[in-house]
Amino acid sequence: MQSDPVDTDRLQEFETRIARGEKIEPGDWMPDEYRRQLIRMISQHAHSEVVGMLPEGAWITRAPNLRRKMVLMAKVQDEAGHGQYLYHAAETLGISREEMLAALLNGRAKYSSIFNYPTLTWADVAWIGWLVDGAAIKNQTMLAHCSYGPYSRAMVRICAEETFHYKQGKEMIVHYMSSGTPKQKAMVQDGLNRWWWPMLMMFGPHDTDSPNSPLLIRWGIKTKSNDTLRQEFINEEVPELLALGLTIPDPQLAFNEASGSWEIGPINWDEFWQVVRGNGPMNAERLAARQQAHDNGLWVREAVAAYAAKQQA
Amino acid sequence: MNESHQTALSTWLLAMADDQLILAHRNSEWIGHGPILEEDIALANIAQDELGHARLLYELYAALTGDDPDKLVFFRETAVYRSTQFVEYPKGDWAFTMLRQYLFDAAEMVLLTQLVDSTYQPLAQAAAKMRNEELYHYRHSSAWLKRLGLGTAESNQRTQTALDTLWPLAQQLFVPLPAAEFLTTDGVIPPATVWQEAWEQVVRPFLHNCDLAIPTAAAPPTADRAIHSPYLAPLLAEMQEVARFDPEATW
Numbered sequence: 403m404q405s406d407p408v409d410t411d412r413l414q415e416f417e418t419r420i421a422r423g424e425k426i427e428p429g430d431w432m433p434d435e436y437r438r439q440l441i442r443m444i445s446q447h448a449h450s451e452v453v454g455m456l457p458e459g460a461w462i463t464r465a466p467n468l469r470r471k472m473v474l475m476a477k478v479q480d481e482a483g484h485g486q487y488l489y490h491a492a493e494t495l496g497i498s499r500e501e502m503l504a505a506l507l508n509g510r511a512k513y514s515s516i517f518n519y520p521t522l523t524w525a526d527v528a529w530i531g532w533l534v535d536g537a538a539i540k541n542q543t544m545l546a547h548c549s550y551g552p553y554s555r556a557m558v559r560i561c562a563e564e565t566f567h568y569k570q571g572k573e574m575i576v577h578y579m580s581s582g583t584p585k586q587k588a589m590v591q592d593g594l595n596r597w598w599w600p601m602l603m604m605f606g607p608h609d610t611d612s613p614n615s616p617l618l619i620r621w622g623i624k625t626k627s628n629d630t631l632r633q634e635f636i637n638e639e640v641p642e643l644l645a646l647g648l649t650i651p652d653p654q655l656a657f658n659e660a661s662g663s664w665e666i667g668p669i670n671w672d673e674f675w676q677v678v679r680g681n682g683p684m685n686a687e688r689l690a691a692r693q694q695a696h697d698n699g700l701w702v703r704e705a706v707a708a709y710a711a712k713q714q715a
Numbered sequence: 716m717n718e719s720h721q722t723a724l725s726t727w728l729l730a731m732a733d734d735q736l737i738l739a740h741r742n743s744e745w746i747g748h749g750p751i752l753e754e755d756i757a758l759a760n761i762a763q764d765e766l767g768h769a770r771l772l773y774e775l776y777a778a779l780t781g782d783d784p785d786k787l788v789f790f791r792e793t794a795v796y797r798s799t800q801f802v803e804y805p806k807g808d809w810a811f812t813m814l815r816q817y818l819f820d821a822a823e824m825v826l827l828t829q830l831v832d833s834t835y836q837p838l839a840q841a842a843a844k845m846r847n848e849e850l851y852h853y854r855h856s857s858a859w860l861k862r863l864g865l866g867t868a869e870s871n872q873r874t875q876t877a878l879d880t881l882w883p884l885a886q887q888l889f890v891p892l893p894a895a896e897f898l899t900t901d902g903v904i905p906p907a908t909v910w911q912e913a914w915e916q917v918v919r920p921f922l923h924n925c926d927l928a929i930p931t932a933a934a935p936p937t938a939d940r941a942i943h944s945p946y947l948a949p950l951l952a953e954m955q956e957v958a959r960f961d962p963e964a965t966w
Contacts, residue, residue: 699750
């Protein structure tokens with residue numbers, strides 16, 4: 403394929419702007435691949451927020467006191483708001499929300515695999531706040547510096563709210579571990595046993611198996627690699643988890659004095675790819691729930707459109 | 716306030732709080748399942764407001780009785796709840812949820828407008844706080860009723876079906892509670908008939924303008940808030956599941 407000399411010039415200018423730290427805005431020229439990668443990432447991110455409402459949303463009706471119920475409703479409402487922002491950010495790249503939702507429902511678009519695991523106890527709500535939102539914050543703090551203006555600005559706002567989510571999750575775990583009953587402590591440990599490895603997988607495959615990463619880093623979409631972010635998160639959280647008397651379900655976990663890092667045992671990537679390919683414990687249920695909401699809402703959306711048309715007439 | 720007045724007031728507060736709590740529960744069931752993402756946000760917001768209203772009212776109740784709001788919600792048996800069947804019914808489809816919300820919002824708005832002048836200061840203050848939020852709820856649910864009533868034949872039919880079920884159920888909201896006459900003569904709460912009339916003046920013309928026909932039969936299923944629909948027990952079993960899993964625990 404011959405490259406268009408005009409595009410080559412534009413590409414050079416585009417890359418120079420990114421190198422200077424400038425933001426790319428919706429009307430600006432951008433390579434098709436940059437647009438494609440951003441649509442993939444932002445829509446996947448939006449879907450993760452929306453599907454991510456389900457595992458925690460299932461506990462709103464069961465929250466154990468009025469304060470926790472209120473906080474959890476506000477939190478899940480935030481996730482819906484994040485989904486809304488992110489769909490709007492993706493729309494600036496020339497795709498509609500309807501197209502994105504269709505891609506989610508037919509399985510072409512992905513969402514974070516973590517939400518294909520079930521929430522079995524109330525403690526899982528707390529772990530999602532601490533570990534899952536914590537891992538998401540690592541990724542999103544990086545994306546707040548990304549080269550695409552609308553995505554970067556959405557991330558700044560979203561990170562501010564996610565920080566509250568992280569704090570409320572951690573506050574629960576700390577409370578249950580420091581002054582909880584034996585049943586509460588057992589529930590918390592059981593949750594950690596189930597969420598630890600899937601949470602580490604949230605950062606994505608090892609750098610050696612992440613084909614998109616070099617280009618995404620060159621174009622300033624990602625500024626850190628999957629393994630770098632994962633290791634930063636492990637180093638931040640492991641000491642806190644151990645200090646609470648929790649057991650991390652990794653017999654090989656050890657502190658390396660020389661590197662100053664906590665080293666983990668091997669991640670089960672077969673499980674990761676199984677879940678990505680749709681064979682996780684909750685993939686079918688999550689998509690079925692989205693499909694059902696979509697189908698049940700069809701007549702409602704039709705009524706909205708019909709009423710709006712009558713008002714125009 | 717003498718003892719019989721205090722009992723009448725606590726009975727009334729508990730009933731009002733229970734209605735708010737149960738409706739908040741039903742609305743919260745939509746979070747993650749709404750017809751449009753924006754409505755997941757709206758319903759989450761409304762459910763939080765209603766839960767906040769329930770908490771305010773439980774606190775007023777607790778100030779009279781010495782009870783703890785969390786204990787009242789999470790450890791009370793079905794038989795001693797005082798919610799109406801109107802709020803207990805399952806969320807149904809979007810028409811059922813929005814119509815119930817509209818009828819309830821109108822009732823609450825009208826009531827709060829009267830309660831801001833309550834001679835019981837704590838109640839008047841709580842009402843002033845709640846009324847600001849309630850105006851937004853009414854705006855939201857009335858906008859939906861227009862879309863549903865006047866949208867498509869299907870949306871009108873679904874909303875009419877919901878109205879046929881909900882209209883008699885809604886009448887239970889206005890059944891006077893035991894010993895309420897102590898409260899009305901003292902100007903603590905408005906008489907139920909005044910409340911109901913004000914409500915009908917709002918909802919009747921509005922529903923008519925939404926192309927909805929109000930059923931002629933309008934007897935509530937029961938006048939007694941101790942008699943519940945079959946839907947309350949499973950709702951409470953779910954709501955109280957975690958709290959009762961370890962009653963010694965603080966959460």
